[in-house]
Amino acid sequence: MRTTFRTERNVFTNKDVFKEGYDPDEILERDEEISEYIGYLEDALFGETPKNIIVYGNTGVGKTVVTDHVTQMLSSEAERRDEGVDIHVVKVNCGHHTSSYQAAVALVNAMRRDTDREEIGKGYGFADAMDMLYAEVEQREGTVYVILDEIDFLGDDDQILYELPRASANGYVERSHVGVIGISNDYTYRDNLSSKVKDTLQEDEIKFPPYDAAELRTILEDRAEKGMKEDVLDGAVIPKCAAISARDSGSARQAIDLLREAGNVADADGRDAVGETDVDEAVTRVERGRLKDGIRDLTAHGKHILLSLARAYGRQETPLRLKELLPIYERVARGAGSDPLGEHRVRDHLADLTMLGFVEQRRTNKGRAGGQFYQYDLSVDAEAVFEVVSE
Ligand SMILES: Nc1ncnc2c1ncn2[C@@H]1O[C@H](COP(=O)(O)OP(=O)(O)OP(=O)(O)O)[C@@H](O)[C@H]1O
Ligand SMILES: [Mg+2]
Known part of the structure; x- marks a missing residue:
């Protein structure tokens, strides 16, 4: 029974490091993918029509975090060069906005957030929302990269993917360019697009393979260093979390979840040492957490x-x-x-x-x-x- 708050934790120095939205300052073990990405994005820096890109890979393999990282690099590089090419990045998660219409509204609102124009609510059609989006893009007088994360959620409703790449060709924007980055869990996503979308998109592809155990160890060591006390981890803990996740999914998310939960088990026990059996308990907890998420959905x-x-x-x-x-x-x-x-x-x-x-x-x-x-x-x-x- 606890009657007071602790003054110090046993295991963690910063639990936020293990949370989903945490921004690791450094992306590890993805040099090849980053290099490929940079190659495709570069056109925009020279004021040319931006390339459209689709990123593929299973869950937890770094698609979102790497995309955020490289697009951030791109816009700061444009700013640093100061050669009259402005690059803006706007993102929507289609998992939360599951139709082309909802995604368009969310994009308008994301772009208006940096302006004094008001966000819009319901009561517009798709065409209205697209008009407002183009107006925002045109107003930027630069290149706007639109990121459609978890794009599979749009299903058959791929109209926005047809519209955005044609913005310039159709004369909806003249002083700006639009590029599209789609992120998908489903390698067959492209096959299900309508042929008119395929023809307009003309995208380049980047594939993110699952992480192997060695790569996951590097990622986990970095997180542990940033979020856990020194010397609390038994030497077998990180390798075990990495091995289990590599075998199961190749997902960094799963590996990070396991390490965090193993830490939580020891921490709640009042121990300042995390051991292998804590990982076993963590496996049960993470699986249970996933099951509960599934039921919630x-x-x-x-x-x-x-x-x-x-x-x-x-x-x-x-x-x-x-x-x-x-x-x-x-x-x-x-x-x-x-x-x-x-x-x-x-x-x-x-x-x-x-x-x-x-x-x-x-x-x-x-x-x-x-x-x-x-x-x-x-x-x-x-x-x-x-x-x-x-x-
Ligand atoms: N190379 C990496 N270096 C550091 N952290 C990483 C790396 N790859 C993934 N992560 C971390 O793993 C977690 C999952 O990564 P991310 O969200 O990018 O996966 P995703 O491929 O977008 O998965 P999903 O398809 O489920 O959206 C995040 O917390 C992210 O910070
Ligand atoms: Mg993602």
């Missing part, structure tokens, strides 16, 4: 259905059939103030939940008399479901 009815299964599981009534699950689900949905969906929609949701790995679906064959039917069971930790739902 479900639709309302997806959550209701999962909760009904978790309740049935808690009462040892699983696996069960759809018709046995339905009454539980209906109570849960009504309890949450929503109208329950019909049987067919619930079955669709169950299929989605199965695909996402939350639910297990088994075909049971009871012979000629009983027939064939599906039974469902929960395939994730029920506690995690209860915890997320009670939020």
Whole structure:
């Protein structure tokens, strides 16, 4: 039981170093990708039409952090040279603005934030939003690089990718240039673009491979130096976090999460030494955190259905059939103030939940008399479901 605040931490000197938005002053182990990036961006410095670029790579491999870094370098270099070429960078995360229209509005607002013009709300069409965006771009009298991060979220709605690269050709901007940088998790993203978009975009590609264990060790050592006390880490901790993440995903995010959680475990225990077993505990915690994020991202009815299964599981009534699950689900949905969906929609949701790995679906064959039917069971930790739902 704690009755006072600590005056000093056991493990950390600065926990922010392990947070998602932390800006590492130094990008490590990405020299090749940075060099390729610089090669493509350079045209803009000479006042030429900027190249469009799409960056590909799995989650956590540094796409966002490297893009922020090189575009920042580009605009400061333009400023330093002071040769009349102004370069501005504006970014939207399509994960939060999932249509071309929403992305356009977000870009207008991001650009207006540095001006005395007011941000816009809803009630405009896509064309209006694009007009306002072009007006902002034109007003800069320079090159504007538009970063569309997590571009996959736009899905089929790729209109903004058609419009932006043609801004000059169509005469929407005359004194400025527009370049586009798209960032995608999906290597097949380009294949799904409409052919008119492909034709206008004419982009260069940069691929970010997963990190190997050695690269992850370098990144982790740097973070530990910046955010943890000296000598708190057992020599095996960083290699273990790096090895697990390299094997699993090649993601620096996962590796950093593991190291932070291992530190948290020791810190909460009142120890100033982090050991290998803390990493084991960290693995469980990080997985649980990811699972909970996944549950949070479900639709309302997806959550209701999962909760009904978790309740049935808690009462040892699983696996069960759809018709046995339905009454539980209906109570849960009504309890949450929503109208329950019909049987067919619930079955669709169950299929989605199965695909996402939350639910297990088994075909049971009871012979000629009983027939064939599906039974469902929960395939994730029920506690995690209860915890997320009670939020
Ligand atoms: N080369 C690196 N040097 C230092 N830190 C890095 C490096 N690569 C990634 N990181 C860190 O790892 C985390 C994930 O990186 P980032 O957000 O850039 O991944 P991403 O490829 O954009 O992933 P996602 O597709 O999920 O958006 C961030 O905290 C970032 O600071
Ligand atoms: Mg990213």
